[in-house]
Amino acid sequence: MCETCGCNHNEMLVAENVLENNNRVAAENKKILDSKQILTINMMGSPGSGKTTFIIKTIEALKSETDIYVIEGDQFGSLDSDRISKTGVNVLQINTGNGCHLDAMAVNHAIKKLKPSKNSLLIIENVGNLVCPALFNLGEHQRVVVFSVTEGDDKPIKYAPMFHEASHCIINKTDLMDFIPFDYNTAINNLRKINHNLQVFSLSALHGTNMDLWLDSLRKGKQYLFHKAKL
Template identity: 45%
Template sequence: MEDHEHHHDHPHSHDHGHSHAHPHDHDHQQGDLHYGKGEAGLSVPGMGQRQLIAIEMDVLAKNNALAAHNREHFDEAAQLVLNLVSSPGSGKTTLLCETLRQLADKRPCAVIEGDQQTSADADRIRATGVPAVQINTGKGCHLDAKMVHDACHQLPANEGGILFIENVGNLVCPASFDLGEKYKVAILSVTEGEEKPLKYPDMFAAAHLMVINKIDLLPYVSFDVARCIENAKRVNPYIQVIQVSATTGEGMDAWLNWLATA
């Protein structure tokens, strides 16, 4: 079936200022399907682009208001809050556990864990002696500011400390939801492929720092670190990069130094 509608017939796609160049535009082949080219950047059967934009603006506006409220609390408590985002299994919890061990007796820490189900990650964090609240999102694919607000009320005061928020493993939705954090930190492991920043640009555009994890596995996988960094900088020229192995400890000093000055 030849369907060129998505290529040439965008009823609403007169210029609204969103048509900035995407680095991957030139890769598109004839016959590929592009559902993100409308104004809303996505497609939902039965819904128009304007309707989708209205819904998204409403949801994000409510979330942003709560995130601003969270940020005020975090600032009052002089608490550094980081939102750790990545695909499932990149090593967020492993990196966190190692970080918490290194920071023990140096800086008070607390953790909010987001997963669809289970308290497995909060249990791993609590085993380090650091307080943690597990949020189960059910069918939800990301944490939102209200969830983080509620979780903070379950945690002890963490004046001058660091609150790590481990988001649901997902490189898409968490990019859009401000939780009130100071920075998003994107964790990408070397088993995932160096094209991820180009495939999921929103996440890497939103992140302040990219942590490349599992560098102990570099001898066994074909992962081009320089290319990965180049790709990340194509979507976010300002992104900082740190390479670590959460299991061997390599690169942990750079990460801890970054935390100390963040």
């Protein structure tokens, strides 16, 4: 009999992370992607933050330099993958139905279907959602959150987990800053409070302005993977 509460319970230690299954498959994904030096970006952000336009502009700028593949996550339909496939790159659409995020298993299946080539760039556009995708590791090298100025400079504080877990942040639609009450310094300060390691890029994907620093960082990311594999 239990000495604490007088019951006949036996307590059995488990100590297992609830996300262990996802993390294990994510580690498998990472191993495959590392071995083929495929730089993989998990692109997250609110619906309407401009993720798809940003991906298309990135593809247009880099497709002459590298093979690019896209895994497109949406609840329903293929509108975004249709847009992206017009750039000529290979796209695979995943419909999550009622699911609010992509998980490592869905990405594992997608990688096996897409078969990205060695030394390529793989962009995963997560389901538009500033909450749930933050929790699920996919095996990516970079976690990029796209945050548009129309969402407000307080967004990083209100949706802190997403910004905390990201490695890069794109402040998008900067061309609209003159027309709305968005304080750039406040936004940067809020991002720093939540994540002091975050690399921030401010640009307008629609007009293709100030994309250079972002594109250079992708090139450097690819070089890093290439050299790391040789070590």
